[in-house]
Each structure stands twice: as C-alpha cells, then as structure tokens.
Amino acid sequence: MAPPHKGEEERWSQLQMNVMEMILKHLTIVDHIRVGAVCKSWWSTNSTINFLPDSRAPWLVVSPSSPAPRRWSLCPISNGRRSFGMEIPEAFQSQWCCGSSKGWLTFSHNPPEVFLGSKAHLLNPITGATLDIYPCSHHIVKSIISTSPLAEDCLFITLGYRFLESYKSVNVHKLRHHSIKTLEIDDQPTDIMFHRGRLYVLTDSAKIKVYTFKPHHHKVLVIPIPFLNREGDRHSSSFEGRLVGSDGDVFVVYYNTDLRSELQQLKVFKVRKWGLWLRAVKVNSLGGCTFFIGGFSEGVSVSNMKSSLESELIKSDCIYYRRRVKDNLRRYCMQTGRTVQVAGLEVAGDLLGWFTPKSRTD
Numbered sequence: 001m002a003p004p005h006k007g008e009e010e011r012w013s014q015l016q017m018n019v020m021e022m023i024l025k026h027l028t029i030v031d032h033i034r035v036g037a038v039c040k041s042w043w044s045t046n047s048t049i050n051f052l053p054d055s056r057a058p059w060l061v062v063s064p065s066s067p068a069p070r071r072w073s074l075c076p077i078s079n080g081r082r083s084f085g086m087e088i089p090e091a092f093q094s095q096w097c098c099g100s101s102k103g104w105l106t107f108s109h110n111p112p113e114v115f116l117g118s119k120a121h122l123l124n125p126i127t128g129a130t131l132d133i134y135p136c137s138h139h140i141v142k143s144i145i146s147t148s149p150l151a152e153d154c155l156f157i158t159l160g161y162r163f164l165e166s167y168k169s170v171n172v173h174k175l176r177h178h179s180i181k182t183l184e185i186d187d188q189p190t191d192i193m194f195h196r197g198r199l200y201v202l203t204d205s206a207k208i209k210v211y212t213f214k215p216h217h218h219k220v221l222v223i224p225i226p227f228l229n230r231e232g233d234r235h236s237s238s239f240e241g242r243l244v245g246s247d248g249d250v251f252v253v254y255y256n257t258d259l260r261s262e263l264q265q266l267k268v269f270k271v272r273k274w275g276l277w278l279r280a281v282k283v284n285s286l287g288g289c290t291f292f293i294g295g296f297s298e299g300v301s302v303s304n305m306k307s308s309l310e311s312e313l314i315k316s317d318c319i320y321y322r323r324r325v326k327d328n329l330r331r332y333c334m335q336t337g338r339t340v341q342v343a344g345l346e347v348a349g350d351l352l353g354w355f356t357p358k359s360r361t362d
Helices: 006-013 017-024 029-036 040-048
Strands: 059-064 073-075 096-101 104-109 118-123 130-136 138-145 155-162 168-174 179-182 189-195 198-203 207-212 218-224 239-246 249-256 267-274 277-282 290-292 300-302 318-321 330-333 338-341 350-355
Touching (some): 096 350, 118 138, 138 189, 168 189, 218 277
Parallel strands (some): 096 138
Antiparallel strands (some): 059 350, 104 118, 118 130, 138 155, 318 330
16 A cells, blocks of 8 residues: 555644544554554644543563563453563663553663662653653662652652662652652561552551651551451461552552462451541452552552453452462452462463553653
8 A cells, every 4th residue: 555645644643632532442552552653643642532441450561580581561461361462662671670550660770880779760651751760779679659750749669678788668759859768667668559649668567657748758657457466377478468559448468478388368458447547457358349469560459340351360359469470370259268370371480560551641
C-alpha cells in the first residue's frame, strides 16, 4: 500500500477527540501505544484519555533470572497464560527493576562515578515518559511514589540498604526540592506503601508505622498487629508481610515462605478505626477484591473483575503471591482457606512483579 499523502496525514491528525475516544475504547493497550506513535496529536490524545478500565487485572513485570543478559518485559494475563505485551526500552534492560507504583516503573544501577550510591530512573512504559532521580544513598530493594512524578508534590520513597550497612532503612525524596530524609525507625522495615496521603511502613516486629507529610513531616501512629504477638505465633523469618491498599482500606498479608512447609499459614489483617485510634484485626474476606503481591512491586487490589476479563487464573476474594524466586505463582482462596499452585503460568525462576498500566501522564 502506498504511504498516505501529506494532506491525508494532516486530516488524520485533526481527528476530533470524541471520535478518537470511541476508537481507543476498542483497542488493546499495545495498540494504544502504537496509536500514540503515529503523530503528536494522537500521542497527546492517547495520553489524556483514560482508556484503561479500573477492573483490569495487572500485568506481570518479568525477567528471567538467568541466563544473562537480563530482559525485562510487560506481559498481560490472557486465558490463564501470560502473553506478550511489550518490552521495556533498551536503555533500561541492563538495569535493576526495583519498583512498580501507580503506573510507573523504577530502574536503578550503580555507575562507577557515583561513590557508594546508585542512580534511579522512573519510566511510564505506556506513555514513554521518563524522569531521572538524582543519586540515591540506597541499594534500592523497593520504591514507591506518592503520586505522578510529574506532580509538584510527588514523593519518591525507597526501602533498601545504605551501602556498607546490613539493616534496611526508608528514605523519603522530595523530587522538586532535591532533598532526602531518612526516617527514624527502631525496627527493621520490611514493606512500604503510600495510601490516601499517608506512608505506611511495615516492620519485622509486626507493627505498622504511619507517617504524614503535610503540613510537615511527623509520625502519626504505630499500629501493632496483635495476632502475631500471641504466644506461639510470633512473626519469624519464615514469614513475609506485604501491605495492600484497597479503596480506603489498608490490609496486611502474611504468608509462609518456608519451602519445606506445606502449612498455608496465610493471615490477612485489616486496619480499622477503633474509637479515635486505628488497630489491625484479622479478617477472612477481601470483600470480593483480588490481591496481587510481588517483591518489588506495590501491592495491587482489583475489585469487581468483569467476566469478560476473567480467566481461569483470576478469581475474586483470592490472593496471588509466591514464596520464593524458585517457586511458581500461588493462589490463596479466602473462602476455603486453601492454597493452590496456578496452573499454566510458569514463572519459577523469573524475577516477577505486578504493574498497573496508567494512560494519563498527570
């Protein structure tokens, strides 16, 4: 087919937004990316229309742990299997993916010119937008953002190891002010989440520490998780805790990471108001939601999965997780209390996280 004339290209670029919106609603995410590459007008429209339904299951962020070189890709789940979605740009392929939060990925590396530090880069793989973070003092294990990094008040928060130190710490970066503050946490932090204007830090002593940053930085509350402090059921190194925000609620999921044990021992706690205070209580239901938990990615909650988007893989009131890198994906059903290995989705040995696509850049 002969290429279109210049006048024809201009007519396509002037397509009205309501017509573009009708077209975009029928396209896959990969097709959206291709549409955005046609011209500046289509890229702008594609970036401003929120074409992604809230009930869509998250994508997998996947890279084989071996052999080298590492190759990162984003894979949607279709019919219980992962299908090719899109590859990460070549500039990020050799770097370490250490964050998936609010539609952005974080990559870091340790260049020789940064002494005892690392450089971090934010990428929105849907829009192609990138942002360089000034050198960090962390070897980043996990990073999150409070909102879009293009916003004035965005906070970039990292959980990781300071170089030459053996204990993890939490750093809060104010991107627009180029400032870094290390939070004073007595216990070892194990997970972080920014939800509804607050930073939640889970510690290895089964406590949630809550921070707010407006009008100034101060610690607001420490929430103990009482179930794990009972005699004979204390939190140990064989358990992993993860934070998940679901609408206005905050959940903590603990699961057994001991590969030698077949005991499920998966417990879910919800932060609830108790008078003027907050406390964590054990729950047996997610209210129809589905949780997706990964190592470096923010915990994802999906509600009201549409039947057209469901597959044998995705079930409501279930938690998807895995215990170790060498393990396959597991599904825990809150109603039955049983855990099964997800069939048809081979991820054992892969580096794995979850990614929720965002089409908007603001």
